[in-house]
Amino acid sequence: MATGLVLYSYWRSSAAYRVRIALNLKGLEYETRPVHLVQDGGQQHAPAFQALNPQEMVPCLLDGDRVITQSLAIMEYLDEMHPELETALLPVDARGRAQVRALAMAVTCDIHPLGNLRVLQQLEAEFGASEEQRATWSRHWMAVGFKAIEEQLSDSAATGRYCHGETPSMADACLIPQVYNALRWKLPMDDYPTIARIHRACNELEAFQRAAPEAQPDAP
Amino acid sequence: MATGLVLYSYWRSSAAYRVRIALNLKGLEYETRPVHLVQDGGQQHAPAFQALNPQEMVPCLLDGDRVITQSLAIMEYLDEMHPELETALLPVDARGRAQVRALAMAVTCDIHPLGNLRVLQQLEAEFGASEEQRATWSRHWMAVGFKAIEEQLSDSAATGRYCHGETPSMADACLIPQVYNALRWKLPMDDYPTIARIHRACNELEAFQRAAPEAQPDAP
Structure with missing residues (x-):
């Protein structure tokens, strides 16, 4: 299933971990783009990422040209876009x-x-x-x-x-x-x-x- | 409109303030039951309130026999129970x-x-x-x-x-x-x-x- 979902994530981020679980539970494929929260003084503060998410935090989900931030808002969004009952969150x-x-x-x-x-x-x-x-x-x-x-x-x-x-x-x-x-x-x-x-x-x-x-x- | 809604609130609680706004925006009447967060060592820690909300926090909404906690969850609940478009949150x-x-x-x-x-x-x-x-x-x-x-x-x-x-x-x-x-x-x-x-x-x-x-x- 090619959904074009991209997740800006950090392996040990608790909030990104939540969204990874939700994406998997819903059976949605996605591309992971790692953002290292410590290296380079925190890659989440880099201008390119900051332009995407002014909160300078992961997770951040791209769905086509849509930028969705905040783990719970992302999960609600996924549930609304993919409302199949058997994978409801x-x-x-x-x-x-x-x-x-x-x-x-x-x-x-x-x-x-x-x-x-x-x-x-x-x-x-x-x-x-x-x-x-x-x-x-x-x-x-x-x-x-x-x-x-x-x-x-x-x-x-x-x-x-x-x-x-x-x-x-x-x-x-x-x-x-x-x-x-x-x-x-x-x-x-x-x-x-x-x-x-x-x-x-x-x-x-x-x-x-x-x-x-x-x-x-x-x-x- | 007698909805039987009861809000456990504290005047200066930011989270209770959110729910009061939401209730007013939706035009829902409710009874306020004050919980003083400082007096008596914090009335939110009293056994009777703790039994209602183990988190020992306001706000806490009663809708009949339903106990709803967490300000955002309460607002989502109100929006789902009262889905009229003109007062949608x-x-x-x-x-x-x-x-x-x-x-x-x-x-x-x-x-x-x-x-x-x-x-x-x-x-x-x-x-x-x-x-x-x-x-x-x-x-x-x-x-x-x-x-x-x-x-x-x-x-x-x-x-x-x-x-x-x-x-x-x-x-x-x-x-x-x-x-x-x-x-x-x-x-x-x-x-x-x-x-x-x-x-x-x-x-x-x-x-x-x-x-x-x-x-x-x-x-x-």
Whole structure:
């Protein structure tokens, strides 16, 4: 299927990882254009990329001449452009859609922004935060966020093999990259058995395996 | 119109402010239940509220027995439950929807989480950040974010009187509360003429005026 989709991505970017999962779940082929977030002072700040996405961030999706930014906006766009039910990233009912979006945003608004590379760099620059302090900071927000998500998942009748029912959704596409970060930062996952179970279930799927950082063309 | 909507809100919460704007734009009546984020060690942490929203955050919307959390998920829900075109919070075309969502998320994912009360409290606790350092931190992320949003708005042919065309959208509902915060933190707005212009246009509308922090029942 030649869709002409191009994804500006960085192998270890959590937000790009979400979109790679979504593209794979929807069965859409795409070309990866790596943007190295550290080399050359951060290739996302280069004028050519900045012209494409003034936010100077990955992911950024090209669909023909359309430039789509923000991982969740990209996933919603893909779901609207390719509305086939069997690969839907959101359920059909408004309540279920709200639940999936809220879980996704519990990651994308309340955990991930606080442990981002640029934020850790700023903590070092402004407060002289050591590597250990930066790790403690990251783990703190992941622990706060995962505690709430664990409760939401374990309390909800809608939770199934995945975050919402028996098929992976936008919520799983956001949660799994965050768990990847948590393991990288050595956050103990014992307190989050439902999240850990869903993480295992997702990673049995090829769509998630192919989206993993280590499987990317720009992984070292 | 008796919709039975209940909004758990705090007058100065930027995320609750967004949802108040959205409810007003859609012409939906609702009951406000104030949750004081500072008093009593933060009423959002009280067991009764925590049972409702494990994230211990406002806003939280009750629609009958449905509990909807996360400001953007609430706005998407309201738009899906009340799809009348004349009060739509998103345009009809997928590209336009993606642009509006991306603008909204440039605020909700990339600016607002970093200047949140809980984050400033953590900066103080972990790094002994002074009030001036916390203000500098907040202004830094607003300046970075507004610069990108200003470029996106001034570059896009879709920008009109409001963030997207001639009617206010979800993007405006996110941007205006962030500008309110920026003014509170004394960020100079001279570098963001398009944002400042849209801020003025929105605040001429009753939907935005009635949603303002100072107009809330729990404002001091």
